[in-house]
Amino acid sequence: MRLLYLSPLALLIPYSEAMANESSPFQKFDNNISAGIAVISSPGNYWASNLNANGQALFNNGVWLNLLAATKLSFNFDNNNNSSVSKTYNNSSASSFGLTGGYAFLIDGKYNVIPHVGFSYTNQLLAVNENSIQQFIIEDPAYNYSFGLKNEMILIPAKLKIALDLNFNIGDHQSVVPNSSDGSLGHYNYTLYTFTATPAIQWNFAEKFTIIGYYQFNYNFSNSMNSPNVNYPDIGVSSSQYLMNNYVQNALGVNFGVLF
Known part of the structure; x- marks a missing residue:
């Protein structure tokens, strides 16, 4: 189901307590609390944006935790500039929250290879109306399980870092969708698989402040949505x-x- 992918930005971490001094260069990047905005697009003139906030903690023993929350900010859908669709009022909302954890393997003091797993819950709602009359409604709650591998490299110590995060997500969806044009609704369970690639760059522009920019590619597929x-x-x-x-x-x- 294509409603909105609330895209997370996961930034992962260094090695072990015994290697704390060598791991500290990554701790200067990966211990942070951040908030931001993302703009999302897909074929069919679909656009959306979301607000997100996350907190990351990198421990000296190499364990990393990331808590993420996101909510939809805006939504626009005009399928192939269909004038009928553009005249409808699409009331859409969405939110998600999740937790990801991983362990980082430090290589040569400036590279990290980080396997990680995560769990999140998302719920998305779309109501399509015309002239204040509701035409149909779609609700799409899901429990998601993710498995990923992230590569990090420091370009300038304590200042500039790049990363590439690869994820595979399994979403267990329990949707409520239109059953017929008379307004009745049907319940459909399906599994959505998502492959995600996220290159990112992080710049610590001051002692206590950082900015993180990223691009995210998502390929979603399912053969069980009927x-x-x-x-x-x-x-x-x-x-x-x-x-x-x-x-x-x-x-x-x-x-x-x-x-911090």
Whole structure:
């Protein structure tokens, strides 16, 4: 289902307590609390944005934890400039929160290779209306499990770092979608798989402040979403314009943070 991917930015960490002095260069980047905005797009003239906040803690024993929360800020969907769709009022909201943990392996004092796992919950809601009359509603709560590997490299000690995070996410969705044009709703469970690649750059522009910029590519696919395609002739659209099994999303984001 394509509603909104609340894209997280996960930044991971150094090695072991015994290697604390060698790991400290990454601790200067990865201990932070940040907040930011991301702009998301996908085919079909779909645009959205979200606000996010996260807190990261890097411990001397190499364990890293990241707590993330996000909420949808804005939403626009105009499928192939369909004038009927553009005249409707799409009321959409979404939120997510999650926890990710990993362990970092320090290489040559300036590289980190970090396997990590995570769990998150998302809930997304879309109501499509015309002339104050509700046409249909979609709700898409999901429990998500992620497995990933991140590579980090320091370019300028204590100042500049780049990273590439690769993730595979399994989403257990329990959706409420249109069952027919008479307003009845059906319940459909399906699994959505997402591959994510996130290159990022982090600049510590002051002793206690940092800025993080990132691009995120998401490929989503599912063969188990079998909800009906319901047509709405009054507005010239169908539910399939909002529901998709396989799709790509791109995101650009920036976070500002406080180092500790």
